[in-house]
Amino acid sequence: MTQERAENQNDLGPGVPTPPIPLAGSAAHATSKRRGSRVGITEAVLRDLRSSCPDVTEDPEVIGESSRDWWPLAMTWALHGQVGSRAAAVARPTSAQEVAELLAVCNKWGLPVTAAGGRSGVLGASVPVFGGILLDMCGLTGITEVDDTSLTVDVLPGTFGDRFEDELRTQHSLTCGHWPQSMNLSTVGGWIACRGAGQMSTRYGKIEDMVQGLDVALADGRILSTGGYPRAATGPDLTQLFVGSEGTLGVITSARLRVHPNPPEDRRSAWSLASFEDGLEMCRRILRRGATPAVLRLYDSIESERNYHLGDGRCVVLVLDEGDPAIIDGVMNVVADEARAANASPLDAALLDVWLAKRNDVAALEQLISRGLLVDTLEVSGRWSVLSGV
Ligand SMILES: Cc1cc2nc3c(=O)[nH]c(=O)nc-3n(C[C@H](O)[C@H](O)[C@H](O)COP(=O)(O)OP(=O)(O)OC[C@H]3O[C@@H](n4cnc5c(N)ncnc54)[C@H](O)[C@@H]3O)c2cc1C
Known part of the structure; x- marks a missing residue:
């Protein structure tokens, strides 16, 4: 590996979502491009939400910034101080348990929930179209388990791509091999939810080839574990049901990925x-x-x-x-x-x-x-x- 390439790998992004383009005015005052009703929240709902996940904010600045992604059309709206559609509140859980309990509360109150990772999507999929809760998954971050013998790692969904790969290479002599152009902008959860492809997919495959199992929080607050083993010969593959489901079927709270030895x-x-x-x-x-x-x-x-x-x-x-x-x-x-x-x-x-x-x-x-x-x-x-x- 050349020196230059090693330097590129250590050129890490911020580890939080990167705004695609400055919003004219301020995020706090950005208005919703989408007309039509959006679901708001009352004080009682807010209290209930905070009992499951303490970090639920109505800060208008945070809401404005969190209610957009890298959709190029929406970037033109940003020039006029608009985002796709504002959430009523942003929840920032730090554990799978908080995610699950929060979903159960939202289910009880009939609140729409939109999951978001790095918000680097280019189609507005993380925009809270119907208001409600923007579920910012970036607080669930890091590698939680490495099985070097089996070549698998367990990783939390809010882990940004560049940090994930850097930790794999420098601390475990492993690589995932998933290199989207948005490496510094996107998270592992977003890769899986969007069925992403990387620049080295001819060798390593697309993300669906790398996922061996998932933990997913369902809308009613249950946590489902899928797969986790190399292969199965029984029934449909629930893991692949969630790969590419863009947060519509559940919220990914952990993933087991296949990895490879760091290429010598x-x-x-x-x-x-x-x-x-x-x-x-x-x-x-x-x-x-x-x-x-x-x-x-x-x-x-x-x-x-x-x-x-x-x-x-x-x-x-x-x-x-x-x-x-x-x-x-x-x-x-x-x-x-x-x-x-x-x-x-x-x-x-x-x-x-x-x-x-x-x-x-x-x-x-x-x-x-x-x-x-x-x-x-x-x-x-x-x-x-x-x-x-x-
Ligand atoms: C400059 C640029 C280059 C890009 N290059 C590539 C590329 O090479 N290959 C590629 O595949 N894509 C690329 N993309 C698109 C984008 O980066 C990918 O789709 C990425 O996987 C999105 O990840 P994210 O964390 O930013 O997800 P977000 O944009 O935050 O969310 C995307 C979708 O995933 C859902 N989601 C996020 N986290 C979770 C979760 N934990 N559980 C359930 N659902 C969740 C959201 O609800 C939403 O539907 C590029 C984007 C940009 C701006």
């Missing part, structure tokens, strides 16, 4: 190809042979030029693999074979350093939106047989 080495290569289709074919053939480099990125000619300034209109493919040298050498041999078959030209592998240095840099979003532009990302998934036509 990595290998890198970069290539340029005449067309995007040639690049797709090269990637397809690499994967078809069973080689799964952690990073396999293909850029079209516009993005290749914007990021790597080749000046020749060609398409860039970046490859990085990490892990046991015996395995990654084999993977990189397959990559080189298929690059030759696709008439790819080798580029300086230092292009990987360029990508690694800015892969979590999200500064452009605020700059562009502040200038009145709306910027968003669309993800497209397709079978190899139809991909070039998408």
